[in-house]
Amino acid sequence: MDIQKIKEELLKKRQEILESLSNHNSEELNEKSGVEDAADIVTSELSRETVYKLSQVDRETLFLIDIALKKIENGTYGVCEECGAQIGEKRLEAIPWVRLCIDCSQNEETIRTLTSRNEDTPYYNIIPTTFEEEEENKKLPE
Template sequence: MKGDINKIRELLLAQRQEILSKIQTKSEEEEVTASNRGDYVDIATDGLAHELSYMFEEREKEKLRLIDETLENIEQGTYGECMECGDEIEFERLLALPFAKLCLDCKSREERRSKIPIG
């Protein structure tokens, strides 16, 4: 599975670079927009655009955090290990969801438990 993990590592590094580029581009676009303010309608529109940009950036930063955490797990040799049972997470699952921390069985149990009404 080592070669497979290297494949995932390369995909994560590429995603990381893409996210950093997107954040940089958005930041540069905001600087240009801020310097071209016009009337009140433009300012209000800019405010909405800024809010959407902020939400986008926060989502991208969360993805970066997950990518960095996953890359750290790869470096430590703990990547692909279920945090619940310690078994190996299926490679197909990791390919589809590189940030998966639970094997399919443990994830299914977790979801069933969360659907049980308390009280």
């Protein structure tokens, strides 16, 4: 498994998502031309919902990508979070940010547990600026 290649893929995908998020935001801003304060746009019900729907999946992916990058750093990349088994190489190539092996991903109970464990997910309602800043904000107790 070429970990360097996977890392590049993750960073590339991450960049794409961030760019698409900022594109959506500027579209929103353009539609509301004349409104100078971005906070006003956020409080508008329609635009908030639109932004939310457009980027929900991307935000989740972003979250998973950061987890994967962190795992590459500490050498635990490619290991199933649930059972500790090595995740298949083909599976990792298809979805580099996958967290579970194929068996665990087919277990709905496992997915529910894993989802409810993501207590830092709401953090991703704020669009991160740089990876370094996120690292600072997300330091978890050992």
